[in-house]
Amino acid sequence: MLHPTPDQLTSPHTPTIAAPSAQPGLKLLSFNIQVGIRTQAYHHYLTRSWQHLLPHRHRSRTLKQIARLLRQYDLVALQEVDGGSLRSGFVNQVEYLANAGQFPYWYQQLNRNFGKLAQHSNGVLSRYRPTQVEDHALPGLIPGRGAILVRFGEGPQALLIIVLHLALGARTQDRQLRYIRELIEAHPHVILMGDMNNPLEHLLNRPALRGLNLISADESLPTYPSWQPRQALDHILISPDLELRSARVLDYNISDHRPVAMEIGLPPALQQQLQSTERDSEVV
Template identity: 85%
Template sequence: MQRIHATAMPHYTQPRPHSIEGLHQVAERAVGTVQRESLSLLSFNIQVGIKTQAYHHYLTRGWQHLLPHRQRNQTLDQIGRLLRQYDLVALQEADGGSIRSGFINQVEYLADAGRFPYWYQQLNRNLGKLAQHSNGVLSRLEPSFVEDHPLPGLIPGRGAILVRFGSGENALLIIVLHLSLGARTQDRQLRYIRELVEHHPHVVLMGDMNNPLEHLRSRPALRGLDLISAEETLPTYPSWQPKHALDHILISPSLEVRSARVLDCTLSDHRPIAMEIGLPPCLQHL
């Protein structure tokens, strides 16, 4: 299957479906359908490959959000090696190829470094040559459907990716998202997400949600979905001394949390969060 280049996504409120046509496949790494009882998941806000290891680095290294840095790809290589042990990875704050990244699509770069056969980039804020703010998905399983969803907000630039494995009731629906900072906007975004997932029995929400878990669970938009997570609080921010649980993986009760942890990793200002989920028999042939 020839690699297909994704196109820039305009800012509008309706979803833009790409189906399988928007997915990138590295043909020589394609894998067949196998029976599996579990999936290993990881969500990571990579901060466009900037190592922020102290608060003062936001000032002293802030220029790297605008200009290229010779060590950025070394950081991406380290991240890529970290990702190799996971089946599906959700990326936030990746660059799709601009001046600051040396015109490298960081989602594609990490797919190659992590040896993933399938990858997908969602362009959320297109600043031309200056920045290509993106989310991304890396997968070892071939999705049956991929869809872009710009999230509502006063300022465009936040998005969710819907990835489906399988079909019908025996499908696994994964939503990769990066929520805004403001509570009112988050409520609108979570209501939008609820409309995508509330009628699906097997759902995973994963990403940078910019909110502690107890606050998310109290939001009306998530009530009644009965989403579960790790039993303990898993702080991910700031990476050098994590105190705040901002990154989460939430799953339907039909799925099982087998393990969950935050990785001891300071390659970004967030630490990655990992979870192994058990699959019911109906999902073991994805």
């Protein structure tokens, strides 16, 4: 369900790169929230596994903490959110975080629908009104992985944002990345955000992404596991025409992944298009 747009949407590590600019930046965050389960050690995957099926009394407190973090950002990509089932207390977590984080526009992508038991989803929260939102099911032997395409502006200067959660297997990932490439390769201003289940160097060397010249932080930013990060699995990648001002992983271990944040600068024409869209402070 989309909430309100003209067509479709609803109303610490030290930074590795920091370039001062007089132009306002766009603050991005990608976060796998693991449906609000506080996993802070490997044994919690066993002892707290029941929370993937049943509600927990502290889950609402966890969501409130996440919402306070999200308020600092302009556009947020969420993975492993619940769309409103038994385990979440029938709370649509994307909608809740949009309201609590004061985002006027949000979108929930339902990828695996287990009825009242679980509503596996991705989500997008935005302070800017998008001009287009598309829901894409990613290929794979086991269905349930998806990507959200969000467009800001019109024509060749539009900003294209893809929110995704890739599969674990290398072959399936290659198929999914080839699908993503078809969506983005003709666009000069692109941002990929999400849990990509891949170190950055492996991701950028995949045949599907070669030649796109996508850039990110100039060093690995581990996000997993949150209590002692060793693997860089969550990324924000941008096309070279966008200005990378800062990139960091937040010291925030409320999920089993840490959130990754980035601030970017936009070309003047694109900045003008974005500023011309509504940027409301009220949640519709």
